[in-house]
Every structure is written in structure tokens, then in C-alpha cells.
Amino acid sequence: MAVEIEISEAAVPSARHSKVLIIGSGPAGYTAAVYAARAALAPTLIKGPQPGGQLTITTEVENWPGDASVLGPDLMARMGEQVRTAGVDVVSDMIVEVDLARTPFRAVGDGGTHYTADTIVIATGASSRWLELDSEAEYRGRGVSACATCDGFFYRGRVCAVVGGGNTAVEEALYLTNFAEKVYLIHRRDTLRADRTNQTRLHANPKIEMVWNAEVADVLGDGGGVTGVALRDTRDGTFSQLAVHGLFVAIGHDPATTLFKGQLHMDDEGYILVTHGSTATSVPGVFAAGDVQDKLFRQAVTSAGMGCMAALEAERYLAGHNARAIAADGADTGMTV
The missing domain is CATH 3.50.50.60 (FAD/NAD(P)-binding domain)
Known part of the structure; x- marks a missing residue:
């Protein structure tokens, strides 16, 4: 049988483990959280320094499907409520350090809380200059x-x-x-x-x-x-x-990727590079959604779509990883799988 690695809270203060850790709470992060929750992955979402992302500083939004007009902060409040209703563990924290070199992946909040995760969805967005x-x-x-x-x-x-x-x-x-x-x-x-x-x-x-x-x-x-x-x-x-x-x-944008420099492949402007048609980054099990990897469209609806993709890809990654672990256990014990 597969053995889950447990992190000792004595060794890692305030350790919290989840199958999916979502960093960022804009349309990409919130959508990823809803899809991960519906897949019974019990995700943890770290809200970050600007909960709701750039839409919280936007007034009228008239291109969000299903709403002829909605205020940006109201739209994000609705998304946040949907995430909480779905049972997502929403944490008011800001990640200041990550380690993607080993699994489970590790992240540290600015208050000292340590988070570990089997997969990570990066949805930290980008800010306009x-x-x-x-x-x-x-x-x-x-x-x-x-x-x-x-x-x-x-x-x-x-x-x-x-x-x-x-x-x-x-x-x-x-x-x-x-x-x-x-x-x-x-x-x-x-x-x-x-x-x-x-x-x-x-x-x-x-x-x-x-x-x-x-x-x-x-x-x-x-x-x-x-x-x-x-x-x-x-x-x-x-x-x-x-x-x-x-x-x-229109003098440019700055993707919020400083945390991940040297750990993920990025372009010259600091945007995270992903596999074409995917949200998969250069590190297996780490996915990037929204403006953090998209410098072409930068729309709430495309960010939400990528959040959906990231959650589904995280689910498939975990399913494949678990299948390989079970197969390995069966081989070690002589069991037929």
C-alpha cells in the first residue's frame, strides 16, 4: 500500500499539509480552489497580500459572463464566498518562501506557518506598472x-x-x-x-x-x-x-514571481513558462494559472479558465502519482496490482 509522508509538527512549527496548495486569490486562484474542492482534494488557498486580486480595485466589470454589469470587488466577494461554501481551507497569509526542489513541496508564511503540499497552483498574478x-x-x-x-x-x-x-x-x-x-x-x-x-x-x-x-x-x-x-x-x-x-x-506589468525565481523556468520578463496548452511548469506537480504566466490576454475570464485547467491537471497528476506508488508497493510486496 502507498505510504503517506507525515511532517512532524515538532520538526516543522505550525505545519499544515494539503494535497493542493493554491497561492493567490484572484479569479485563477479562486477557480482552481472550487474545482479542486469538487474533486475532493481538500485544497488550501493562501489569500496573499491583495485578496481578490486586481479586480478588487476595478469598478464596473461588463465583460464577465452572466453579469451585464458588476463591481469588481462584488464579483470577487462572490467568488470568495463560493470558495468557502465549497469547503476550501482559506488562509489569510502571505507566502514569503517556497521550496520546490523536493516533495512534498514546502512554503512558509510571513507569520512563520509552514505549509507542505503534494501539488501547488501558483496564481499570484501580475500588477500593472x-x-x-x-x-x-x-x-x-x-x-x-x-x-x-x-x-x-x-x-x-x-x-x-x-x-x-x-x-x-x-x-x-x-x-x-x-x-x-x-x-x-x-x-x-x-x-x-x-x-x-x-x-x-x-x-x-x-x-x-x-x-x-x-x-x-x-x-x-x-x-x-x-x-x-x-x-x-x-x-x-x-x-x-x-x-x-x-x-x-500601458507601460508594462510585473508578474508576482520573485518567490519562484531560480526554481521555475521563466521568460526574460519574469513570467512563468508553462507547457503549451497546459498550466504545467518546469517542475512536475507545480502549475501556474492566470496573469502570472499570461502576458497576452490578462482577462479575468481567461484567468478563471486557467485556474480550472490547473486544478484538473493537479488532480490528474495526483491520480497518476498515487497509481505509481500503489504499483511500486505491489511490486515490493509481491502483490498483484
Whole structure:
């Protein structure tokens, strides 16, 4: 018979073991938890530093299936309640250390609690880079956004600006032309980093106007929403203003993967690499779901889908692992399996 390894609580203070340990509580983490619970895997979910993920700082969400409109925090509260109803062990903790070099995998919370697990689902997400302006933070969700796909619909027939010079910024600007009357693309240099195909599409679009050699110095508003931006010329330092109804910041994202560096294969930007069509990472038994491995779509619904995939793949991994263990035991004892 298979023998389960028990971790002595005397050797490891406050040890907690689970078949599936989920790190992160956004759409990916919550969905993985529901599916793992329904598979009778008794998962543990560590909520992390921002329970609910980026949707908790989002206002109206109008592209979540089944809801014509829902507030981001309300949607995540509903997901959290579903997870608790499913019987998931939800822990308010932040993982500060992990060891993926041996099994069971080990993780340590910032309060000193040790967690061990047969499989891990990493759903720590990614955070948008911001301009770090007080006015930007003031109008975030009221005219300042980091996601055109999420919020572009609100600017139908209006004027918007996008900040950035890479592929993301160009793609955001192009997407906004489906709704906005005019889109300014503000870049601090006089050339873009975006690839040639995107640049060709950009320059061919009559709705987009480039604002070269400029950076946003301040976000202007009337208290209720954005009315414009103050720009500083990067060559001579002079200031000007641009009247816009929305500002989209597209200067990149930072995946929350510092914990796993040196233990998992990642790309140059720190996103976890997974097998194509899968959530499997370079370490068997460790899966990554959501924005932590997805730098292309970054949508709540795709993150949730990947959370589902990760839980199902964790279940299959455990089933295969248990089958091999039983077969090995049978071989050792002369039993027929």
C-alpha cells in the first residue's frame, strides 16, 4: 500500500499539509480552489497580500459572463464566498518562501506557518506598472485605467490617451479606436519600441495621433472624472495640456514571481513558462494559472479558465502519482496490482 509522508509538527512549527496548495486569490486562484474542492482534494488557498486580486480595485466589470454589469470587488466577494461554501481551507497569509526542489513541496508564511503540499497552483498574478502620480491614483477607476479591453467601452465617442511605446501601448490604442472618437498615444521618445507590424497598423489608423517626446506630469480632473493631462516635454522641459476623457497607462506589468525565481523556468520578463496548452511548469506537480504566466490576454475570464485547467491537471497528476506508488508497493510486496 502507498505510504503517506507525515511532517512532524515538532520538526516543522505550525505545519499544515494539503494535497493542493493554491497561492493567490484572484479569479485563477479562486477557480482552481472550487474545482479542486469538487474533486475532493481538500485544497488550501493562501489569500496573499491583495485578496481578490486586481479586480478588487476595478469598478464596473461588463465583460464577465452572466453579469451585464458588476463591481469588481462584488464579483470577487462572490467568488470568495463560493470558495468557502465549497469547503476550501482559506488562509489569510502571505507566502514569503517556497521550496520546490523536493516533495512534498514546502512554503512558509510571513507569520512563520509552514505549509507542505503534494501539488501547488501558483496564481499570484501580475500588477500593472503605474506612473506613480498622486493624481493618477486619485482618478484610477474614474478615467484612469490600465486595461483598454476592460474599460474601452466606456469611452464610446470620446477622446482618450494611451501612455507607452511598446506593443501593449500600440495594441491598446488600436483597440480603443473601436470606441473612441480620437486616441492620443503619448511616448517619451521619438521612436516606438513596438514591432513593425503594429507600428504600420498604428500609423495607418486616422483616429490615432502621436504625441512624441512627452511624459504625463499630472492627471487633470473635475473631481468626478478625468478632463485632461498635463504633459512635460522630455527635450526642453516645457509644459502643455491635452484635453482627454480617459487615460490608459500601458507601460508594462510585473508578474508576482520573485518567490519562484531560480526554481521555475521563466521568460526574460519574469513570467512563468508553462507547457503549451497546459498550466504545467518546469517542475512536475507545480502549475501556474492566470496573469502570472499570461502576458497576452490578462482577462479575468481567461484567468478563471486557467485556474480550472490547473486544478484538473493537479488532480490528474495526483491520480497518476498515487497509481505509481500503489504499483511500486505491489511490486515490493509481491502483490498483484
